[in-house]
Amino acid sequence: MRASRLLSILLLLQTRGRLTARQLAETLEVSVRTIYRDVESLHAAGVPLYGDAGPAGGYQLLNGYRTRLTGLTSDEAEALFLAGMPGPAAELGLGAVVTAAQLKLQAALPAELRERAARIQERFHLDAHGWYYDGDQSPHLAPIADAVWNERVIQVCYRRWKEPTEVTRILEPYAVVLKGGKWYLVARGGEHVRTYRVHQVLNLTVLDRTFERPADFDLAAYWRSFLAEFRTRLYQGEATVRLSPPGLRRMGELMSTAVMDAVHETSTAPDEDGWVTAVVPIESLDHAQTEFMKLGALVEVLKPYELRERLEATARELAGLYLRS
Known part of the structure; x- marks a missing residue:
């Protein structure tokens, strides 16, 4: 110890x-x-x-003194190789750098640790992207990451969801974050630090200006706070639904953790057919309609009535489309 x-x-x-x-x-x-x-x-x-x-x-x-890596334990050496994610590193423009660093680390390790560390790469692979999404493809990710690293001010043309949809911003880029296969930029624009989707950056210019990143900026704390606020703003209403046993399982595959937590907390005892009733959060009527349509006849929406009426109307249109003589 x-x-x-x-x-x-x-x-x-x-x-x-x-x-x-x-x-x-x-x-x-x-x-x-x-x-x-x-x-x-x-x-x-x-x-x-x-x-x-x-x-x-x-x-x-003393300047120039360096300790060697022979003090690494086997568990520590294995963990270092397990932590590498070549896909995201390549997206940041660091694929070759990560490979070179791993080679140097392997060369510095004793033979026994080198063999154990190599075994990690043969048995474990970390994939940050989702099953149905291959991740963002943005030509601006690497230069944004470089601006973050070198504390360079950037000018971006950014596409947002509200009018005007395309805006120009001068930003001090603090960090980039990978979440669910999507890259986000954390940056200060004016008086506020905000989060921007890298995929929505249409044009990027690295300005000939630098900035000083605040020494007390805590990226992990900021991101936790951002996620908490995002989830609070995300769900603006709730729906009462009936779920069949297959629908309950399918919902767990398709919907968010917040929705499934609500199902577990509010669901009634199964009726004679095995269906349960639960109250779940929804983002909007439009979004909820799309999400519940994925479950087809495995779910019945009871409230709100406007959502139920939308699904009834869609069901009639589908029946008219597929039951034509």
Whole structure:
């Protein structure tokens, strides 16, 4: 355990530069006194590590000192190879870079770990795209990612759902996020940080200006907040439905987690035919009509009445189309 912590201190200083004892302690979830003892041990082992006192002080490795990767455990080496997703990396323009990095990592590993890590790639494959969607194809993803990395201001022509549908925006790109096979850009435009669908960027110009990304911007926290707000805005109403046993199973394959959670929370006991009644969230009448039509006669909408009437009208049109003599 202590050997692993000593290696972690070295890698943290190697990757992040100067760090205080308190920062190291918080990262490694130990006491500051423990960090002091670990630093003494590293000194005794001949590691060129020095510290400065004062508000701007901290520990730092001598310039040029690098630790090797022989301290990796087998589980850690396997996890590194499992984390690579060649598809998304290639979409970002980093496919060759990821391949080169993996080759260098393989070369640095001892033979036993190299064999175990290679086995991971033979047995596991991570595919971020959905079953019925191959992901966004956007010629602007790679230059957007480059602008994010180099903190370059961009000008985009963006297609949105409301009028005017095409708008021009000057953005400071903070991050890109892959969600369900779709790429999103998190960027500041004016006073607000917003999320943009990369696929909806029609034109892109990288401007000859840079910006400073806020040091306190937490991408993971922003994304959690964005998803929570998105789900709140997404469902504007609810519908009461009856579901047959096959319909209940099929709904689980076609509809969102929020809809299925509502089914499990509100469904009644099955009637004599096995059907259950539940109250589920819906986005809009138009969207709900399309979604419930996918289930055909496996679902019956009871409320709202306007949605039920829409489905009845569609059913009559289908019957007239297919029952022509």
